Amino acid sequence: MSFFRTAHRLARSLIHFNKVMNEFSEKGIKFKSITEPFIDTTETSVHSSFIVNIFASLAELERDIIIERTKAGLESARNRGAILGAPKGLSSENKKKAKLCAYYFKEGILKVDDICNTVGISKGTYYTYLEYEGLKGKIRPYKKV
Known part of the structure; x- marks a missing residue:
C-alpha cells in the first residue's frame, strides 16, 4: 500500500483514507490517484467502487485490531500490578x-x-x-x- 508512503499523501491511515473518501463522495468530489491507478472514482466502474469498499473494510479491521490490542495491553498491565492513569495528588x-x-x-x-x-x-x-x-x-x- 504505497499510496500511504508517497511524498504528498492523502491520508495517515486506512481509517483516515476511508473517512476522506466518504467526505469526497458526500460532496460530489471525484478522486483519481496518480501513483495508484486502481484508486479512481472519476469513472463509474465496479472496480473503483470495489477497491474503495475493500479499503473501508480494512479500515474497520485496523480500528478493531487497535481496540483489541489496547484492551489486551491494559489488562496485561493491570495483571502485572501497574497503576494506570495519572498519578494521584499534586506535583x-x-x-x-x-x-x-x-x-x-x-x-x-x-x-x-x-x-x-x-x-x-x-x-x-x-x-x-x-x-x-x-x-x-x-x-x-x-x-x-
Missing part, C-alpha cells in the same frame, strides 16, 4: 502553588482573580488548591455576576 510545583494560594487566601488582601493571575492558574484550580490545603470549610462559593 511538587503544584504543591508550592497550593501553599501560595492558601497564603494569599488567609491574608485576604487580594481578590480571587488577582490571586489566580499572580499564581497563573484558573479559578477552578484555585479552589481545588484551597481544598488541598485544608481550607474547604472556609471557602465561600464563587458566584458569577
Whole structure:
C-alpha cells in the first residue's frame, strides 16, 4: 500500500483514507490517484467502487485490531500490578502553588482573580488548591455576576 508512503499523501491511515473518501463522495468530489491507478472514482466502474469498499473494510479491521490490542495491553498491565492513569495528588510545583494560594487566601488582601493571575492558574484550580490545603470549610462559593 504505497499510496500511504508517497511524498504528498492523502491520508495517515486506512481509517483516515476511508473517512476522506466518504467526505469526497458526500460532496460530489471525484478522486483519481496518480501513483495508484486502481484508486479512481472519476469513472463509474465496479472496480473503483470495489477497491474503495475493500479499503473501508480494512479500515474497520485496523480500528478493531487497535481496540483489541489496547484492551489486551491494559489488562496485561493491570495483571502485572501497574497503576494506570495519572498519578494521584499534586506535583511538587503544584504543591508550592497550593501553599501560595492558601497564603494569599488567609491574608485576604487580594481578590480571587488577582490571586489566580499572580499564581497563573484558573479559578477552578484555585479552589481545588484551597481544598488541598485544608481550607474547604472556609471557602465561600464563587458566584458569577
